[in-house]
Amino acid sequence: MSSTTGARAVRLAWAAAGTVLLIVAWSILAAFYPSILLPSPLEVVAALCSLAASGELARELATTVWRLLVAFALGGGLGIALGLAGGRAAPLAALLRPIMAVLAGVPPISWLALALIWFGTGSLAPIVVAWLVAMPAVFVATLEGMRALDRDLADMARAFGLQRLDMLREVYLPALTPHLLSGLSTAAALTVRVGVMGEFLASSTGVGSAMALARTRLETAEVLAWVVVALGLLMLAEGLLLRPLARRAAAWRKEG
Incomplete structure (x- = not known):
């Protein structure tokens, strides 16, 4: 071994x-303690099994997953694009930094309050808020990666006529990969947490909404069952998305 x-x-x-x-x-x-205050692990497992048997677990989970994927794609994609652009143009980076600082600094609950006013209840509010909270982490990570780029190596690669794809593979990827993975990991965790919180406060469907409904019925075991589901989403985001991405990036660099 x-x-x-x-x-x-x-x-x-x-x-x-x-x-x-x-x-x-x-x-x-x-x-x-009585079950209404602190149910046992077995009671939570029983509630989780009941949700699965009724089909509610699959239905609400599917709704939450597609919302989180949309928010993560928007936050990650725009964060990378703006970070790359800012890394190549210092004035643009100076323009974007305070905007991203505001987006990252405002508490998510404040964005949710505004999103409720702007969009009402539904899918749009949790998606938009999760996107706004996740994007700055990816932007900052990408910008730091661009700063770590060896400019002399990049200039030499251009002088030797390297094509854009080869530049990405041989020059940009090695410098950006550790920063991007860190930023995407943070963004994934923020997307899940804020997305579920957004559903709790601003939606009638999804894991967060189901958790809120169970709370109003004082079904504490069911509330904790949905908490377990949310934790599972965090673990899946790490295990099924970010770790394979890290392995693929490492393999890509070795192939080069």
Whole structure:
């Protein structure tokens, strides 16, 4: 077994131990409180199974996932495009920095309040707010990557007549990859958190909305079941999107 595989196994073992410890502590605490305040893990699992059996879980999850994908695509795509443009034109970067600082600095709940006024309830409010919150992280990361670019190497590559695709592969990608992955990871987490919060406050469908409805019925086990679903979305964003992207980028660089 290689050292990398061994280190990964150790990390997984510690993560599993931490999860078990959390569940045990939760079970002990739940024994001292009524279910309406703190349901046990088994009650939450039962609520999750009930949601899955009724079809509500799949329906609300599908609604949330497409909203999050749209918001992440908008935030990531525009963040990268504006970061690349700002990295090539210093005046544009100076113009965009304060705008991105405002977008990142305003609390998401404030954007949600405005989105409710502008768009009302529905899909648009959570999508727009998640997009606005996620985009600055990708923009800043891309801009930092452009700053880390070896300008002499880029000039030399142009002098030797490298085509745009080759420039991207040999010059830009190695400099941008670590910054982009960091920015996209932050953006993915923000998109899930803010998107679900937006559904909680400004939508009648989706995981966040279902969580809000369960809260009004005082179904605490169901609320926690939806929390587990939201956490699962965060883990899936990392495991199914960002890690494969990191592996592909590393393979691309090796091929070069």
